[in-house]
Amino acid sequence: MGVRVKLRYDKHIALYRHIAEEFRTRIAKGELPPGTRLPTVRALAREVGTTRLTIHNAYRELQADGLIESVVGRGTFVSPQAQPTAQPSFSERLEPDSVLSDLHRLQQAKVLHNLALATADPTLFPYLSFWACLESLKPLAREVFGYGSVMGEPELRVALGELLEQRGIGADPSEVLVTVGGLQGLALVCRALAEPGEEVLLEEPTYLGLLGILKQFRLKPLPVPLDPEGPRLEVLEALLKRHRPRFYYTIPSYHNPTGLRFGESKLQRMLELSQTYGFTLVEDDTLGFLSYEKTPPIPLYALAQRTGLKAQVVHLASLSKVLMPGLRIGYLVAPPPLLERFTSLHNVSDITGPPPLLQRATAQFIRQGGLKQHLKQVLPIYQKRRDVLLQALSRYMPPGVHWSRPEGGFSCWVNLPRLFSNLELHHQALAQGVAITPGEAFLVQADETMHVRLCFGAQAAEGLEEGVKELAKLIRARVTHTQT
Amino acid sequence: MGVRVKLRYDKHIALYRHIAEEFRTRIAKGELPPGTRLPTVRALAREVGTTRLTIHNAYRELQADGLIESVVGRGTFVSPQAQPTAQPSFSERLEPDSVLSDLHRLQQAKVLHNLALATADPTLFPYLSFWACLESLKPLAREVFGYGSVMGEPELRVALGELLEQRGIGADPSEVLVTVGGLQGLALVCRALAEPGEEVLLEEPTYLGLLGILKQFRLKPLPVPLDPEGPRLEVLEALLKRHRPRFYYTIPSYHNPTGLRFGESKLQRMLELSQTYGFTLVEDDTLGFLSYEKTPPIPLYALAQRTGLKAQVVHLASLSKVLMPGLRIGYLVAPPPLLERFTSLHNVSDITGPPPLLQRATAQFIRQGGLKQHLKQVLPIYQKRRDVLLQALSRYMPPGVHWSRPEGGFSCWVNLPRLFSNLELHHQALAQGVAITPGEAFLVQADETMHVRLCFGAQAAEGLEEGVKELAKLIRARVTHTQT
Numbered sequence: 001m002g003v004r005v006k007l008r009y010d011k012h013i014a015l016y017r018h019i020a021e022e023f024r025t026r027i028a029k030g031e032l033p034p035g036t037r038l039p040t041v042r043a044l045a046r047e048v049g050t051t052r053l054t055i056h057n058a059y060r061e062l063q064a065d066g067l068i069e070s071v072v073g074r075g076t077f078v079s080p081q082a083q084p085t086a087q088p089s090f091s092e093r094l095e096p097d098s099v100l101s102d103l104h105r106l107q108q109a110k111v112l113h114n115l116a117l118a119t120a121d122p123t124l125f126p127y128l129s130f131w132a133c134l135e136s137l138k139p140l141a142r143e144v145f146g147y148g149s150v151m152g153e154p155e156l157r158v159a160l161g162e163l164l165e166q167r168g169i170g171a172d173p174s175e176v177l178v179t180v181g182g183l184q185g186l187a188l189v190c191r192a193l194a195e196p197g198e199e200v201l202l203e204e205p206t207y208l209g210l211l212g213i214l215k216q217f218r219l220k221p222l223p224v225p226l227d228p229e230g231p232r233l234e235v236l237e238a239l240l241k242r243h244r245p246r247f248y249y250t251i252p253s254y255h256n257p258t259g260l261r262f263g264e265s266k267l268q269r270m271l272e273l274s275q276t277y278g279f280t281l282v283e284d285d286t287l288g289f290l291s292y293e294k295t296p297p298i299p300l301y302a303l304a305q306r307t308g309l310k311a312q313v314v315h316l317a318s319l320s321k322v323l324m325p326g327l328r329i330g331y332l333v334a335p336p337p338l339l340e341r342f343t344s345l346h347n348v349s350d351i352t353g354p355p356p357l358l359q360r361a362t363a364q365f366i367r368q369g370g371l372k373q374h375l376k377q378v379l380p381i382y383q384k385r386r387d388v389l390l391q392a393l394s395r396y397m398p399p400g401v402h403w404s405r406p407e408g409g410f411s412c413w414v415n416l417p418r419l420f421s422n423l424e425l426h427h428q429a430l431a432q433g434v435a436i437t438p439g440e441a442f443l444v445q446a447d448e449t450m451h452v453r454l455c456f457g458a459q460a461a462e463g464l465e466e467g468v469k470e471l472a473k474l475i476r477a478r479v480t481h482t483q484t
Numbered sequence: 485m486g487v488r489v490k491l492r493y494d495k496h497i498a499l500y501r502h503i504a505e506e507f508r509t510r511i512a513k514g515e516l517p518p519g520t521r522l523p524t525v526r527a528l529a530r531e532v533g534t535t536r537l538t539i540h541n542a543y544r545e546l547q548a549d550g551l552i553e554s555v556v557g558r559g560t561f562v563s564p565q566a567q568p569t570a571q572p573s574f575s576e577r578l579e580p581d582s583v584l585s586d587l588h589r590l591q592q593a594k595v596l597h598n599l600a601l602a603t604a605d606p607t608l609f610p611y612l613s614f615w616a617c618l619e620s621l622k623p624l625a626r627e628v629f630g631y632g633s634v635m636g637e638p639e640l641r642v643a644l645g646e647l648l649e650q651r652g653i654g655a656d657p658s659e660v661l662v663t664v665g666g667l668q669g670l671a672l673v674c675r676a677l678a679e680p681g682e683e684v685l686l687e688e689p690t691y692l693g694l695l696g697i698l699k700q701f702r703l704k705p706l707p708v709p710l711d712p713e714g715p716r717l718e719v720l721e722a723l724l725k726r727h728r729p730r731f732y733y734t735i736p737s738y739h740n741p742t743g744l745r746f747g748e749s750k751l752q753r754m755l756e757l758s759q760t761y762g763f764t765l766v767e768d769d770t771l772g773f774l775s776y777e778k779t780p781p782i783p784l785y786a787l788a789q790r791t792g793l794k795a796q797v798v799h800l801a802s803l804s805k806v807l808m809p810g811l812r813i814g815y816l817v818a819p820p821p822l823l824e825r826f827t828s829l830h831n832v833s834d835i836t837g838p839p840p841l842l843q844r845a846t847a848q849f850i851r852q853g854g855l856k857q858h859l860k861q862v863l864p865i866y867q868k869r870r871d872v873l874l875q876a877l878s879r880y881m882p883p884g885v886h887w888s889r890p891e892g893g894f895s896c897w898v899n900l901p902r903l904f905s906n907l908e909l910h911h912q913a914l915a916q917g918v919a920i921t922p923g924e925a926f927l928v929q930a931d932e933t934m935h936v937r938l939c940f941g942a943q944a945a946e947g948l949e950e951g952v953k954e955l956a957k958l959i960r961a962r963v964t965h966t967q968t
Contacts, residue, residue, distance in 0.1 A: 030638065031656060032656065033642050033657055034638070034639075034642075035639065035643075036642050036645065036657055037645075037646065096832065097831060100831050100832060101634070101828070104631075104634050107630075107631060108633070119631070122626060122627070122629070123626070125626055125630075127625040127626045130625075130629070135619070138615060141612065142606060142607075145609050145611055145810035146591075146606050146808070146810050147588075147804075147810065150585070158519045158520050161521075162521065172510075172515060173515065173516060173517050174510070174515035174516070180664055180834065181834075181836075183833070183834060184834065187834075209835070212832035213832065213833060216675070216829070216833060320631075324629035324630070325630060326628055326629035326630050326632060326840050327839060328836070328838065348581045348693075348697065348699075349667070349697060349700060350664065350667060350668065351584075351665055351693070352665075352812070354812065355812045355839060358839055358842070367519070
């Protein structure tokens with residue numbers, strides 16, 4: 001049976017045209033990818049209730065356009081050349097889920113200057129050296145296709161333990177849990193630490209993915225505003241006095257989306273507050289290795305170990321930004337009793353983490369020094385892009401526009417006067433070939449400023465400069481417009 | 485810093501022995517896998533508060549046992565030969581989560597006759613032909629390490645669409661969602677269709693993994709008992725009259741754990757009830773392809789399409805049992821509005837499914853006919869094992885023991901008189917080298933019978949015969965014992 005056809009009739013257009021159009025649209029949308037088998041002429045004629053000739057004509061038209069092709073004895077298929085044309089667009093809602101979808105669509109689409117994605121640049125992936133690690137596992141092919149271990153492959157946990165040492169964290173392999181990307185770990189921690197209806201602390205702005213998870217699990221966010229050094233501690237402490245938050249989700253080492261590094265005295269105080277008020281600090285270190293500074297920041301987990309403070313810290317990270325997202329490898333570190341809870345929940349809801357094959361290949365890649373080598377190559381490139389972005393902002397943006405100065409990670413946070421209605425700026429920018437992320441999706445509460453996240457990881461220097469220039473033009477025009 | 489040491493002091497034993505013992509235990513438990521770096525002698529001496537000589541002595545002892553080794557200039561590591569010796573055991577609780585952990589441990593452990601695991605036999609994995617598909621993707625290495633598509637790689641959705649056709653299901657690639665194993669799909673569906681506190685229908689017994697998920701999401705199970713033809717419909721209808729269940733999770737094509745195939749008239753009636761009472765049928769077809777019959781069963785989804793009944797059906801499946809679990813590939817099919825809800829939730833909580841690399845390789849494997857070929861090879865082997873198991877049961881089991889006659893899948897459901905207290909039989913069997921699954925973990929409510937699941941997929945014929953013989957011996961002994 002396979003593909004089914006729904007038709008909207010219009011008497012004035014020949015039926016075969018309708019049918020051809022229906023397929024054309026669905027192929028363009030990507031709903032029928034290359035290789036999809038179309039119904040036989042006979043079957044489709046019966047389904048639509050028309051003659052075989054009509055279907056023949058429709059297929060002939062699609063064939064003439066190179067969208068479908070017949071393989072003798074096998075059937076009619078969507079051509080390999082028929083690439084869907086994803087339309088970059090923004091949905092009208094600024095909820096985390098719809099913005100996430102928008103970002104996914106932007107990833108597939110062709111945009112001239114794409115400053116919307118806080119991802120690594122795929123053209124810089126160390127895919128060839130990684131592939132060599134993969135190939136070396138061929139003699140173990142049988143065992144890497146089994147279920148694997150709930151906590152993650154031992155080899156990878158050993159390798160991650162060594163990686164964590166580079167972040168100043170002492171962790172046994174038995175204290176490391178491997179997850180499917182960072183998000184599975186975050187979802188696990190949220191579910192394990194809080195019940196629906198309970199409150200959790202977070203920074204304002206914060207990671208988009210967290211807001212989506214909180215909404216899904218019905219956890220109530222208590223936002224803590226930031227200053228250039230990190231969370232405003234007097235607000236944090238006031239909240240702790242009036243609420244009983246289960247945990248505080250924080251991104252101290254290159255905060256997403258601002259790129260800020262929190263000051264060490266702030267970290268010290270956060271640990272003390274965790275000890276005093278008895279809440280868990282959930283530290284997201286996904287960007288910790290993406291440092292453009294001489295001395296990378298110390299994670300809360302390492303500081304707790306160093307100071308011996310009785311704070312409870314969970315350390316979350318992922319290789320998606322630092323290495324390649326297609327590995328789907330995230331990991332978390334926690335003290336034994338907490339880790340046991342996470343592992344048991346993981347066992348029930350996910351069975352295991354990412355495929356053992358990719359875990360083992362990643363372990364080898366890390367232990368052979370591949371990740372170190374990769375970071376040595378890409379960090380100067382990303383740093384350069386950061387510099388280009390900041391220079392372009394200084395050069396083109398009109399007064400009244402302010403931005404953060406990221407010391408690591410992939411993104412910069414821009415505040416501008418509310419000159420545009422909600423998504424207007426984003427739509428206009430997209431029309432000029434510039435994609436940016438609506439900053440409101442990172443906030444619990446909108447304020448009187450308009451927010452934009454600009455990402456410099458996946459865009460080459462020239463594109464960044466041009467993108468900022470176009471964006472500044474739109475803003476300047478509106479400033480002049482509103483002043484007159 | 486790395487590995488940390490916790491010591492239990494006993495004045496009568498030399499400290500270096502203590503230290504060696506601590507490492508020995510942790511290596512045996514698998515907490516310190518091969519390759520783990522041990523602290524330097526200096527660092528550990530400082531941490532423990534002893535002399536370097538003491539640590540030297542401890543390390544020398546471990547080295548003599550071949551458990552650790554020093555690499556000049558790099559440090560001291562757990563030896564590659566130091567394999568953990570996982571102890572097979574059963575925890576005292578019969579909750580889904582602890583039984584799941586027990587099963588995982590049983591997978592790693594060496595058990596003489598392992599009848600506990602409802603998995604495919606790893607020695608039958610088509611890993612070499614799969615590896616060829618993997619290698620053919622090398623020219624695409626860069627793109628397969630990116631994020632990939634939220635719904636799953638288009639190539640794989642096309643291939644799964646064709647696979648579904650073999651089950652009689654007509655589905656566009658756009659109606660297929662790829663998930664990380666079958667469990668991620670099941671969790672997604674549960675969360676999307678029901679709110680905490682709401683009721684869901686399921687069969688008694690049912691898939692262990694579902695019970696774990698229901699507990700986690702606080703969904704209340706409404707069990708429907710089975711007869712040899714499927715669910716007892718008068719009970720189902722009575723429940724529907726008094727409750728408002730959100731969905732009915734069902735395993736019609738080789739029910740797990742009984743191996744039964746539901747009769748088509750039952751399926752027809754289930755669809756009618758779904759239409760009348762407005763609940764969703766969530767059909768788990770994970771075992772649908774593992775058929776030892778001439779005519780495989782028709783899925784509910786296909787029957788709904790064929791009859792045109794306005795029932796709402798979601799079709800869940802996975803390649804873990806049919807192909808290899810290490811691919812972590814599951815998939816689901818649903819009508820467009822439902823699928824959209826699942827996809828949007830998937831986007832927020834998982835970002836994407838399994839790694840694109842493995843999705844693409846699997847697509848190729850399926851489209852080249854690899855799966856068809858594989859099933860042709862293994863189905864006769866599994867069928868033979870099923871026959872051996874059933875013959876052994878007839879031959880060795882005393883009167884009063886009853887079992888199902890599986891027509892597909894990997895497991896057989898055994899009822900016996902309650903001669904043993906809770907886990908006693910399982911512990912005794914394990915002591916005789918026979919692992920079985922406690923059947924109570926598949927039930928919402930225990931009854932006066934004792935239940936055992938026996939699996940024949942991963943155990944060769946001789947092991948099955950021996951296993952059943954040993955088990956029957958224990959049961960016979962107890963029958964005699966209780967009768968005297």
